Amino acid sequence: MGNNAQISTSISKRYALLIVVVTTLVIAFLYAAGLFGGHGTTAQQFVNLQENNKPQFSFRRAHAKGVCLAGEFESSGLLSPYSTSEFFQKGAQPFVGRFSIAGGNPLAPDLAAPVRSLALSFASDSGQRWRTAMNTPPVMAVRTPEEFYQQIQVLTPDPATGKPDGEKIKAFFAAHPETAAFNAWKNSYTATTSFATEQYHSINAFYVLDAQGQRQAVRWAAVPQAHAQPMAADISDSDPDALQNELAQRLAENPVRFDLMVSLADESDDENNATIAWPAERKTINAGTVVIRSVQPQQGGACEGINFDPLVLPQGMQATDDPILNARGSAYAESYRRRARESFIEAQTAGAQQ
Ligand code: HEM
Numbered sequence: 386m387g388n389n390a391q392i393s394t395s396i397s398k399r400y401a402l403l404i405v406v407v408t409t410l411v412i413a414f415l416y417a418a419g420l421f422g423g424h425g426t427t428a429q430q431f432v433n434l435q436e437n438n439k440p441q442f443s444f445r446r447a448h449a450k451g452v453c454l455a456g457e458f459e460s461s462g463l464l465s466p467y468s469t470s471e472f473f474q475k476g477a478q479p480f481v482g483r484f485s486i487a488g489g490n491p492l493a494p495d496l497a498a499p500v501r502s503l504a505l506s507f508a509s510d511s512g513q514r515w516r517t518a519m520n521t522p523p524v525m526a527v528r529t530p531e532e533f534y535q536q537i538q539v540l541t542p543d544p545a546t547g548k549p550d551g552e553k554i555k556a557f558f559a560a561h562p563e564t565a566a567f568n569a570w571k572n573s574y575t576a577t578t579s580f581a582t583e584q585y586h587s588i589n590a591f592y593v594l595d596a597q598g599q600r601q602a603v604r605w606a607a608v609p610q611a612h613a614q615p616m617a618a619d620i621s622d623s624d625p626d627a628l629q630n631e632l633a634q635r636l637a638e639n640p641v642r643f644d645l646m647v648s649l650a651d652e653s654d655d656e657n658n659a660t661i662a663w664p665a666e667r668k669t670i671n672a673g674t675v676v677i678r679s680v681q682p683q684q685g686g687a688c689e690g691i692n693f694d695p696l697v698l699p700q701g702m703q704a705t706d707d708p709i710l711n712a713r714g715s716a717y718a719e720s721y722r723r724r725a726r727e728s729f730i731e732a733q734t735a736g737a738q739q
Pocket residue numbers: 431432435444445446447448451483484485502503504518519520525530533586587588589691692693709712713716717718720721724
């Protein structure tokens with residue numbers, strides 16, 4: 386090979402190498418930006434879908450209808466060998482909470498909602514924070530944020546008919562056998578007449594950490610102490626604010642109590658898969674009692690400005706790698722950003738009109 390031919394081969398090789406490097410960098414960037422299948426659902430897409438073209442200004446984009454709560458957690462201290470968190474040492478910790486129903490409509494009729502929720506926010510004097518948002522189902526239907534996005538898509542009413550497409554729903558659940566535990570819960574669940582008599586689940590697993598840094602995967606549930614009454618089958622004439630009104634009446638007489646039951650995973654449980662319930666025989670610790678003493682309207686209430694992001698955890702607790710849990714943080718932040726901006730604009734407009 387002559388000198389010229391050698392030089393041109395070496396230049397071509399360098400160009401080829403450059404192209405490979407640049408292409409690899411571009412692919413890595415796109416992957417990190419979440420633009421390929423499997424990592425493709427952004428917080429904005431989630432919240433746009435939850436708004437469903439009807440953003441409810443200054444309200445949460447999910448679980449829009451709710452009430453603020455105040456009370457304290459009376460920790461039994463029984464979880465303290467597993468977690469150094471100060472919230473699990475024996476003693477009382479105040480919280481701000483919120484009962485809500487799932488969905489983006491702040492005027493939705495209480496009893497028609499398929500899911501009810503309890504959220505709690507703790508803030509200690511030493512600067513520790515813990516937020517938890519729990520729902521009535523014990524498990525997720527699907528394992529990943531992308532599949533959850535598709536699930537919301539198929540359950541969203543078609544604008545032409547005002548109803549979700551039954552065939553699409555059937556096809557979605559048939560294509561996802563991991564929905565079995567969720568469906569079993571759904572088929573056996575009977576809603577009750579009160580927020581105070583539902584059981585609320587963390588669904589996602591978390592780690593608790595002991596003084597040696599040893600970690601243990603856990604899930605928790607707020608289990609009601611009050612006796613439940615099943616809801617009537619026909620709710621068509623009922624008060625749209627039935628759950629809120631019942632709660633206010635109940636709290637006028639007595640506080641509402643839940644036991645915070647914490648289940649410990651064993652080696653065979655996958656803490657990163659929220660579609661599978663852990664067997665009932667897993668060791669379960671009563672970490673203490675959630676005592677709700679008062680209720681307040683959410684607008685202007687102490688819970689309005691709180692983002693109940695489940696990734697806000699104190700020392701002695703950690704997030705697992707559950708992909709749904711990790712997607713929640715950014716989606717809640719996006720919803721919070723939108724509603725906080727709108728509340729600010731509303732307040733300014735009201736101020737300017739005075
Ligand atoms: C990828 C999955 C999920 C997404 C994208 C999502 C999205 C959201 C969003 C955007 C909000 C409104 C946040 C705000 O403006 O403050 C919200 C609230 C809430 N979510 Fe989720 N969520 C997911 C999974 C879950 C799960 C697994 C649970 C239950 C364990 C849950 C329970 C709640 C509750 C209770 C609230 C209301 C909290 C409050 O009272 O402010 N979510 N969710």
